[in-house]
Amino acid sequence: MEEPSNVALLKEIAELLNEEMDMSRMLDGAIRKLLNGSIFETAWIFFINEKGKHQLVAQANLPTALANNDCRHLQKGGCWCVKRYHNGDLEKASNIIACQRIENAMPENKRTDHPGSITHHATVPLQSGEEKFGLLNIAAPDTVEFSKDELALLESVAFQIGSAIKRIRLTKQEQELALVKERNRLARDLHDSVNQLLFSVTLTARGGVEMSEDPAIQHTFRDIQHLTQEALNEMRALIWQLRPKGLESGLLEAIKGYGEMLGIAVETKVTGVIQLPSRIEETLFRIAQESLNNVRKHAEVNKVELYLSVTTTDVLLVVKDEGRGFALDHNVDLPSIGIQSIRDRAKAEGGTADWSSEINKGTEILVRIPY
Numbered sequence: 001m002e003e004p005s006n007v008a009l010l011k012e013i014a015e016l017l018n019e020e021m022d023m024s025r026m027l028d029g030a031i032r033k034l035l036n037g038s039i040f041e042t043a044w045i046f047f048i049n050e051k052g053k054h055q056l057v058a059q060a061n062l063p064t065a066l067a068n069n070d071c072r073h074l075q076k077g078g079c080w081c082v083k084r085y086h087n088g089d090l091e092k093a094s095n096i097i098a099c100q101r102i103e104n105a106m107p108e109n110k111r112t113d114h115p116g117s118i119t120h121h122a123t124v125p126l127q128s129g130e131e132k133f134g135l136l137n138i139a140a141p142d143t144v145e146f147s148k149d150e151l152a153l154l155e156s157v158a159f160q161i162g163s164a165i166k167r168i169r170l171t172k173q174e175q176e177l178a179l180v181k182e183r184n185r186l187a188r189d190l191h192d193s194v195n196q197l198l199f200s201v202t203l204t205a206r207g208g209v210e211m212s213e214d215p216a217i218q219h220t221f222r223d224i225q226h227l228t229q230e231a232l233n234e235m236r237a238l239i240w241q242l243r244p245k246g247l248e249s250g251l252l253e254a255i256k257g258y259g260e261m262l263g264i265a266v267e268t269k270v271t272g273v274i275q276l277p278s279r280i281e282e283t284l285f286r287i288a289q290e291s292l293n294n295v296r297k298h299a300e301v302n303k304v305e306l307y308l309s310v311t312t313t314d315v316l317l318v319v320k321d322e323g324r325g326f327a328l329d330h331n332v333d334l335p336s337i338g339i340q341s342i343r344d345r346a347k348a349e350g351g352t353a354d355w356s357s358e359i360n361k362g363t364e365i366l367v368r369i370p371y
Helices: 004-019 023-036 064-075 080-086 100-105 108-113 148-211 215-242 251-262 278-299 337-348
Strands: 042-048 054-060 094-096 121-128 131-139 265-271 303-310 314-321 352-357 363-370
Touching: 004 023, 004 148, 023 042, 023 054, 023 148, 042 064, 042 080, 054 064, 054 131, 064 100, 080 094, 080 121, 080 131, 121 148, 131 148, 148 215, 215 251, 215 278, 251 265, 251 278, 251 303, 278 303, 278 314, 278 337, 278 363, 337 352, 337 363
Parallel strands: 265 303
Antiparallel strands: 042 054, 042 131, 094 121, 121 131, 303 314, 314 363, 352 363
């Protein structure tokens, strides 16, 4: 049975977790309430993916040695608790005898000769049912081992946080599904109404050219036909962006299909095995779309080379054309909304986007995204 003070603390944390919908604010608020209401003084949370790669997603009241250089010792490298978690050997709150991250961050004389320093920590998995998300780690100065009651409190808080993580992720998935449905509905409506209307105008203009013998009128109808065909092409591209056809058949097939719709041949070269999360795959597809749109509008070529390199940690996408190119000045705004969109999409996934271009020597776009 929890002590009365612990019951009040758990209730306070539960109220925050139930109200908060933003993952970052939820994790940060939960560990700060835990520290304020317990003997624990330092906390940090790792999310860990299927490959055992960890990500520092929240931290509070870190000692200077761990906080230095953007928490470098927590961000990089491996450790006993992450390895044990990934191997399935970490099932409950445990005292860690030796922490590799703390040892690397603090020289031995500072760990042993300075009172008030952190030398050990406890860890507990964050999970909901059979689904695991990562680790909650806590520490306190001059504390080598936490009691059973303190570890029980840590497990209770971790259970609450794990349930909240699952709730937020499920809610996000539902929102993404609703967004996909709305995109599909809008794409279908555009195809059935505006797309068909533009096609009808194109046919009408073609008929006007054939029925009239007046050169001026024929020229006017040809202009209408040309402009309507351009609008029709733009509409088809928009429908593709809303509802990417062919993505279910593979990323490269979808990109080639989009290029074909724009009249651009896409020559592809792949290294590594394309087994990417669906979110990353769609991001790459959207980036390739923007790249091909830029080629069509600005490069004045009908062929591009696309390179995709997949490693165990990230994916590199390169789109290269031999078109008009542009003079890239890093001190001014990017030359098109499409290029800014590529940078924004890559950044949203923790990646980067760079360009190499010269007048009449083509353009190369390089996008790297971790996963």
